[in-house]
Amino acid sequence: MIGTVGVIRRNIIKFYKNQSIRKKLMWFLLLQVLIPLIILGFLSYQSSSYIINKNAKEYSKDILNMIRLRLDDYIRNMEAISDDLYTEQNTYGLLYSDYSNKKPIDYYDTQNKTVNLIRNIVVSREEIESICFLSSNGEYYESDSCISHIIIDTDLKSIADEKNGKPLWVYNKDKNLYLIRTINNLENYKKMGTMIIKLDKEYLSGLCSAMQKGVWNTAFISSDRQIIVESTVGNNRSLNEDIISQIDFDKRIKNINLDGMFIYYVQVPKTNWVLLSYVPSKILYQDATVLRNKIALFSLIVLLFLSVVNAYIALDIIQPINKLVKAMKNMREGETSVQIEVDRHDELGFLKKEFNKMSDRINYLLNSVYKQQLVNKQAQLKALQAQINPHFLFNTLESINWMAQLKNAPEISEVVSALSYIMEAGICRDIKPVTLKAEIDYVEKYILIMNKRFEDKLEFRKKLDIEAMNVRVPRLMIQPLIENAVYHGVENLRNKGIVLIKVYKKDASVIIEVIDNGTGINEDDLKELNQKLTHNKLKSSINDSERKSVGMENVNERIKLLYGEDYGIRVYSKENYYTRVCVEIPYVTHEK
Amino acid sequence: MRNRKSWFLIIMSLLFILCTTVLLVSINQSYTLQKDEDYTQFDNEQKKIRFISSWGGFDTKAEILEKTLEAFMDKYPNIEVVNESMSGSDFLFKLKKDFASGNDPDVFCIWPGSDIKVLINEGKVADLTDILENDKQWKDSFYSVRWSPTTVENRIYGLPVEVIFEALFCNMDLFEKYDIKRPANFEELKEAALKFKEVGVIPIAYNAEAEGSYLYQNIIAGIGSAEEVEIPIKQRKVGQCYIEAMKYVKELYRIGAFPHNTFSLSNYERDSLFINKKAAMIVQGSWFIGNFDKEDRTVEIVPFPRIKPDEKYPKMVYGLGAGVYYMSSNAAQDEAKKSASITLMKYLTGEEAIMNFVKSTGMISNVSTDRSKSGYNRLAERGILMVNYSFERHSPPDHFVNRSIWDDIIVKKFPYYLESKISAEELWEEATDKHYEIFRND
Missing domain, CATH: 3.90.20 (Hemagglutinin Ectodomain; Chain B)
Incomplete structure (x- = not known):
């Protein structure tokens, strides 16, 4: 295992090292941009969509709670009416008393009072369509809005009996809404009859639509999963049986996502109904989707822009390196300069x-x-x-x-x-260079010959610093200068020519001076000569054998080649008086 | 060196991945937690229980009950008690209507008598026997002699907390002022009434409400035997003591022992006549003691005067009062409500709550508490002595007559009798008919 990891690690490192710097730089910069961009994009999308959804759900919850509050009032009002009727003296008497032993007119009177009461309530309360009382012995009392047959024909009465006097809210098969209560005797708690109140469904519908806002639809679902009232926005999808069948009626409040529909529902107290607020997920999340697309688009633009910038930066760094590499290759292939x-x-x-x-x-x-x-x-x-x-x-x-x-x-x-x-x-x-002493020996031999030729006309003097005699100089370095002094200096003199050779040490250098009292050099020629000696042009001077200063230039070139540009010959002269040739060489006593 | 560098890179990469993962997971978790809150925010609602008693409105125990329930809710913040107590006749009507309409209260208080018997027979009251047997300490905190009124077929349904007696309350300062003798028998009562009337003091604070009928009930108890009082209607006939006692009341009415507006007086007005020293006497229950200061020595209580001249000792009307706690069967079927209801009942029958009632209202408690700490009112102490030393005690007669019949017929039509619009026999015949109408199916 560790071996495998090691191999993988080595391969990765090898792959990394084999990549060009340009690629590495591009990838590195791209990753630097990509990772934060992806993380930030993801987080901002996540948090924004969460906030959008949360707000939407809070909003839906608020609506739902508002409707529920109004519904609570509605239920309380209806139950209060049923409470009033429950113990209303005439009605109670009608159901309670045994009129078989009483005068028919008493029964008639009580019955009329009850029907009038019912009529008054039905007319004054828009939520109520009709009211009916049904006694245990099968007699019924109602206003002209007749509903007794519904109760007689159905098993609603027995369902109400199970509630034992509690109000029962029923959404019947006939698609109508009823509040049914069994009326019990206050003394012995035995059943005396049933009260049925038929409610106006439109009132509930109005209650829903009045509170409805935004994209949320609302609906009431009965305990047997029938839609009592549904109020939708625009062309929003409606609820279907599949969705309704999955709602958990035991939960007091819940939000669920079913079949592409986001549903928020609450139980309606006392009724076993469920009040739903719902919206297709697609519509709920549309803001979040738009946001996601915007973030993606923005990320893409940023990515493109930063990629271009990255490429530019990478090229800006790589190009000069490439030029350097190319120049090095050229140098390696022999190109100079x-x-x-x-x-x-x-x-x-x-x-x-x-x-x-x-x-x-x-x-x-x-x-x-x-x-x-x-x-x-x-x-x-x-x-x-x-x-x-x-x-x-x-x-x-x-x-x-x-x-x-x-x-x-x-x-x-x-x-x-x-x-x-x-x-x-x-x-x-x-x-190999020779010592200055040896070079002076050559000069002396040359002077001997020249003395034989010029006899007393030429005098050779020397002033030598013993310390400088060990310094190494190119062979035959001084002889050409003496030769120049003899032939170009003193040869044409009528009086005696004197050539002085002077050697001494100065700082880290040795100075060799050849001085003659010959014809000298005019100012222009001297200037030109010194310039040539300073800016030693080897190529131009090598083939110029005709020149009188050829020996001097030759010596100068050799000194510069041996010791560098800082050393060489300098000529001082005054026409018809003297010429002094100064040679400066480093004080080097060993062979290089 | 190279190896170190690669390890450093690996560790840094791992750290980066770890930090990013932790960040993302924590953000995701915070969202998830908030989502879950949506589901649970309604799950932590308080347990709500409904409580009803006759200790509401202007009743002397209304205030202390309210405080006791507040203290209970402070101690048990997850239980909310909705106090729907009402005073006077409203209480019983509401209780019956709630049970009839399926809106059963969870915990309720009612005096012994026909009404609670019907509720128990109809299965609307929870059997507390097993609960008490499992908590012997709780059961033993009640004086055992008073379990019987709340027991049906050896099963205990109610917790007897309040003991009551009825007696004649006398404003002794008025008696002393006008030098009138405290009555010991009916003749002396009439004499005293006449004398008070002469000096312009209302002799007896009486009205035509149920509480006014204590005068009638005390006379019934004074005349009848225990059997006659406890079985008022037998074979469609009412007991003679019930008929005869009416005549004694009429006698008092005839001599002007009652206020001139006696039929239109409310309970509050009636009580105020005595409390404000405008009336010399009133027949009231022990709960009336709460109206008087602990140090008040102007009021005295005496057993109601002997009716029959041959009787040596007066009889006392005594029994359990409205302070008997019951739990409804509906509450017992819901575990959460049952638990909360038992907690409430234990609290209300606990020493702290009982002491508060005793100290504030002079309630005579059936819960064994440290008497030295009870701070019983002087009148209460006297009442307890009177009860303990009485030779014959009867439960209030209205415990044995259906309360609706008593309130709607006996009490309401009593003024007609006093005004001779109807005879005692006719009045009780109507009551008997009603009784048989109500229980025709039984």
């Missing part, structure tokens, strides 16, 4: 910005490595191309050196040795 448009300033905008920055950085690094590799390759190619001549020259120079020594020409030997030393450094395949 991928950029995403930043059109927002929220967290997603931040992501985009950072992505763009990252892309830029990657691009830059890629380019740096690539260019450095290219420069190195080009240098290697050049070196390979030049390898034949230098080797040939080197070998030749070695031969010349040996020959000069054999011929005892030490100056030639010295120059050739120096040249050979420099050439060895030039053709060396090892690109």
Whole structure:
């Protein structure tokens, strides 16, 4: 069992995790809307329909109670009339006395008085149609509205006898309403006769319709489940036998729902009748149904609207993510310099910005490595191309050196040795930086050669900081600068040319200065040169071998490639006075 | 960590489902409860029982009865007692009419006599024997000697609470004022009447109502033997004491012992004549004591004067009064009404209620209570002594004549006799005919 639950749980989690964020977001937002909407809709429908129904039922109950109150009055009045007649002296005497022993005129007199009394009541009370007294020996006394035959022909008299003097309310088979009482002797409680009062059904009907309001119908049902009076509204359905047969006459008050009909009924005291207030359920619930439909429609509209809003929100979140994902895929496939448009300033905008920055950085690094590799390759190619001549020259120079020594020409030997030393450094395949001390050795060999050429016309001075001598620099970094100072600075001087090399440590950097007292550089050229050195354009400068500053630019490029854009060469000069080339490199004493 | 997260989600989901379910169920339940109320709101109605006695209207016990019933309803809020008591002749008419028309009261009070006998014979009164046997303490709270008037064929139907006697009430201040001797026999009564008449005081407060007939009844009891009094009509003939007693009343009427408007006086007016010291004497029942203050020493009660000169001791009219409680058969057939009716009867015959009646009205109780606490009126105490020391006691004669005959013929036609429009014999012949008409089928 626990295993099964675990498997189901894992599958659900797996399914959930396999769904796209867009789907998850859509479902999540939809559920967030749906659950409260369904619960609220259900609760509001439930409570509203309950209140509507409750009010309707309360209303019906009120009507029913009002009718019942009036009915109570009616019943009380009719029973009071029957009470008065019960002990009315003439009537009582008529039923009680044995007139066989008395004068006929006495009987006649009493009979007339009784009939007159009956007539007066029938005429004055609209609720009463007729009254009749029936004596135990079969004689009857009534006004002209004759009803005695009904009693004689039916078993109503025996039913009334069972009530033993209590008023009996009867809805007879002849569809008429009667109040019947057995009259007992007040002295010995033996039966003397029967009183029958025929009641006007229309009065009851009027009583119902006068109180009837709204959609509720009313009806009186007799104890044998006959409709005494029914008052309906419009085309409302009437009661039928099936419905009436299901009414529980033992309940004093009840509401039931039978056969699509909502019925509220109360027992009418003393009569065994039931007073009903009823309405087809469809009509009773029509307000609730309308409300339900409105709530459903409203829920649907809200659902649609919120779905659109949800979709928009989901897309708004998902789209930038998708763009980022796509850009990442592009980068993975090799595209460099991928950029995403930043059109927002929220967290997603931040992501985009950072992505763009990252892309830029990657691009830059890629380019740096690539260019450095290219420069190195080009240098290697050049070196390979030049390898034949230098080797040939080197070998030749070695031969010349040996020959000069054999011929005892030490100056030639010295120059050739120096040249050979420099050439060895030039053709060396090892690109590892060398110490500044080694680089100064190359410079000194070069100066030795240049002194042989220019003799006393050139003076080389050096001012070196011992602490800086261990710093690592690219091979042959200073020699081209000395070469520039000699050829472009002091070569054309008539007086003595001086080249000063100055090395010192400044903060975390090492400064190498090559100063000459040569012709200098005019202001415009100096500016242009410094700009080129600052914004080192490798591509444009690589193939420009004609340029005089090629050695300087080459050195500058290599410094920037090795140490970064913060380092490099800066030239200071004053035409016909001096030129000072400043090289700044980081103080790094170990190999990278 | 991941596992914890999933459990947290599961618990939160379960909590959400639980809360929603509880909310929906509680709402649904509240609706259901309210729906159910519709069915039950009429089911908790009070048990309503109807009570009728002669202690209504201006009767001295009317007020205390009303208070007692209110106290009962306070104690038993689920029982509502509808008090339909009426005073005078109205009471009996209503009681009979209610029984005749099937509108039987649940609990009722009536004096012993022919009326209750008919009701018992017709099966309209509940047999209390088993109820009393099952509650010995209740049964034993009544003095056993007085069960017999409420017993028919060894079955007890009524609870005898009130004992009554009839006697001559004298305004002693008037007797003393005019130096008139308190009468001990009929001759002295006539003498006293004449003297009072001379000084302008009405000698005897008498009227032509049923209560006025106590004078006649006391004379009947004074003349007749127990058998003659208790069987008034025998073989279509009335007992001689009933005829003869009328003549004594006529004698008093003739000498002017009664008020000049005696035939038109109401009971209230008649009683007021004595209470307001305008009349010197009145023949009344013990319930009349309630009209006098506990400390009132101007009124005295004496046995009605001896009628026959040869008799040494006066006879007392004594018996159970209207305070005998019955339950109708109709009430006994309805368990709820039966239970409520028994509760009411137990309360009305309980010490607290009895004491209230005794203290307020001077009622002489047949329920054994602590006499020291009873606070019996001086007149009541005297009456009890009179009864205890009397040599011969008779129940009131109207207990033995059908009440309708008594009220409608004897009482109503008595003025015609006094005015000699009709003879005593004729009057009783009509009564006898009526008696046989009523009971022709028996």
